[in-house]
Amino acid sequence: MKYRGSFRIKAVGPYNFDLSYSFYRRSRFETVDRFADRYFRRPLRIDGWPVLVSIPCGDGCLTESIRVDWAAPEGLPRPADLRHRLMSMLYADFDLGDFYGHKLDPVMKRLTRRFIGFRPMLTPDIFEASAWAIIGQQVNLQFAYRLKSRLVSRIDRSFIVDGETYYLFPTAADIASLDYADLREMRFSGRKAEYLIDLARLVAAGDLDLERLKEMEYDRALERLLSIRGLGPWSANYILLRGTGHRDAFPFGDSGINHAVTRLYGLSEKPDIDYLTELSRAWRPYRSLATFYLWKSL
DNA sequence: GGCCAGGGCATCT
DNA sequence: AGATGCCATGGC
Numbered sequence: 641m642k643y644r645g646s647f648r649i650k651a652v653g654p655y656n657f658d659l660s661y662s663f664y665r666r667s668r669f670e671t672v673d674r675f676a677d678r679y680f681r682r683p684l685r686i687d688g689w690p691v692l693v694s695i696p697c698g699d700g701c702l703t704e705s706i707r708v709d710w711a712a713p714e715g716l717p718r719p720a721d722l723r724h725r726l727m728s729m730l731y732a733d734f735d736l737g738d739f740y741g742h743k744l745d746p747v748m749k750r751l752t753r754r755f756i757g758f759r760p761m762l763t764p765d766i767f768e769a770s771a772w773a774i775i776g777q778q779v780n781l782q783f784a785y786r787l788k789s790r791l792v793s794r795i796d797r798s799f800i801v802d803g804e805t806y807y808l809f810p811t812a813a814d815i816a817s818l819d820y821a822d823l824r825e826m827r828f829s830g831r832k833a834e835y836l837i838d839l840a841r842l843v844a845a846g847d848l849d850l851e852r853l854k855e856m857e858y859d860r861a862l863e864r865l866l867s868i869r870g871l872g873p874w875s876a877n878y879i880l881l882r883g884t885g886h887r888d889a890f891p892f893g894d895s896g897i898n899h900a901v902t903r904l905y906g907l908s909e910k911p912d913i914d915y916l917t918e919l920s921r922a923w924r925p926y927r928s929l930a931t932f933y934l935w936k937s938l
Numbered sequence: 939g940g941c942c943a944g945g946g947c948a949t950c951t
Numbered sequence: 952a953g954a955t956g957c958c959a960t961g962g963c
Contacts (some may be wrong), residue, residue, distance in 0.1 A: 769940040773944085783961050827962045831946075872946045894944050935944085 644711040649726055653736035654702045656757030660730075661697045663936055664761060669785035671792045672809050683799070683806045684764050688721040691797040692806055693726065702757045704785075708729065711801045728885060731759040746899045747904050748923060750931045760932040762885050766850035767843055768809040769883030773875040774835045775828075790826040791815075805933075811910075835870025842868065854884045861886065881928050890920050890927040898916035898932040 657680075665675040674681040678697040683690055694709040708726050712719060727733045736759065740752050763769035775791075776784045795810040795818075815837060823833035842848040848868065852859045861884065865876035873892045880889035889935040891897060901919065905911075911919070923930035 670946070776943090777945045778943065778958085779945095779960065780962055782943095782963095786961090822946085824946080827960060831958060844948050874945055878944075891944070893946095895942085898944095 643716070646709045646723050647723060647882055648705040649709055649723065649730060649732050650705040651703075651732035651736075651759070652734060653738075655706060655730075655732065655736075655739075656700070656755075657695065657698050657701050657706055657730075657791060658700045659755055659763060660935070662760055663758070663932075666784055667785040669782060669789050671785075671789045671807055674806070681806070682764070683808045684719075685808055685811075686722070686725070687717070689716045689719065690797075690806070690808055691716075691719045691722070692801045693780035694724075697889075706732070713731040713799050713801065718910065725764060727858065728764050729764045731762065731885070734759070734887070736929075738893075739929045740765050743911060743922065744930075745922050746917075748933065753902075755933060755936050758933065759934055760882070760928070763882045765809060766853065766883035767840075769810045770839060770843075770850065770871075770875075771809070771815070771836055772882070773878040774832060774870060774891070775838065776878075777835075777875065778830065785889055787828060789825060790917070791823075794818075794826065812840045812843035816844040831870075839868065839870060850883070853880070857879070858886050858888050862889075881931060888927045889927040890916075890923075890931055892916060894931075895933065896927075896935050898937055900937050901928060904934070904937060 649830055661675065661680055664673060672683065680695045680697065682693050684693060690711065691712045696707060706799065710719065710722055736757070744752065763772065767899055772788065775787050792807045792809060795814045797808040797810060797814070798805050799808070806891055818837060820830065820833040820837060821835065824830065828836070843850060853864065856864070858880065861880055862876050865871045866873070874894055877889045877891040879890065880886035899915065901911050902909070905919070920927050920930065
């Protein structure tokens with residue numbers, strides 16, 4: 641039985657993994673993603689079993705392909721379909737040329753040249769992306785990471801590879817089993833505790849099929865998410881950005897986007913919805929990519 | 939110390 | 952419909 645292996649991912653169009661690596665390496669309170677020794681490490685849950693994937697940071701240049709190492713704790717089945725999962729997670733299945741070649745305004749065009757090869761990484765679990773959206777609402781990011789850290793510690797889904805402990809993000813069923821008071825102790829607000837636990841219970845009960853969102857058109861997927869209490873325009877779009885990998889999501893109201901647009905487009909005050917709607921029209925149907933490039937500029 | 943942070947909802951005019 | 956208040960906490 642083999643418990644580790646290595647393979648290469650070939651992206652459609654250019655890839656500079658270092659740009660992604662540096663983009664996501666943001667907080668020392670991050671507990672699921674790991675950035676150390678010039679490796680990005682990420683625990684995945686495949687058919688319910690933990691697998692660790694490790695991706696070496698490159699030399700800062702565009703690469704033809706990306707090496708992915710994987711390791712599973714001994715005694716577990718060999719993970720299936722890893723390549724497919726990684727293609728999606730690393731955004732390698734998207735042809736960046738489609739975005740670069742799209743008719744973009746000069747500011748966005750300049751960003752694509754500045755960060756050529758930059759691709760976002762998806763959160764490989766849509767529920768995790770959804771939970772993170774709720775956790776990140778209206779609090780500074782450092783605090784959001786601490787909330788997540790407390791949650792991940794409390795529901796300990798850790799496993800060990802090479803003597804190092806890695807933490808999977810809790811499942812919907814895990815969080816569904818908590819009480820609001822448990823989250824309040826972790827310094828969630830009362831509202832946030834309700835949003836997160838209620839969402840987890842919806843998913844755990846099978847009343848919300850997050851995987852199915854992937855196959856839905858952007859508008860319909862957005863509508864479905866907006867119908868859930870606690871998910872507004874920002875959160876719903878965030879889930880479609882980082883979770884399902886929809887290409888045309890745009891998180892209206894995002895403070896980072898507001899800052900980036902204000903600076904890059906020389907505004908005197910933060911843009912309103914109408915301005916952003918009009919501005920982002922030229923980025924369609926790739927507003928997700930535009931969003932990540934704006935964030936990257938900060 | 940005050941402002942604000944990768945918002946959203948309930949409650950008003 | 953559109954504006955306003957509120958939530959809770961901590962980083963800066």
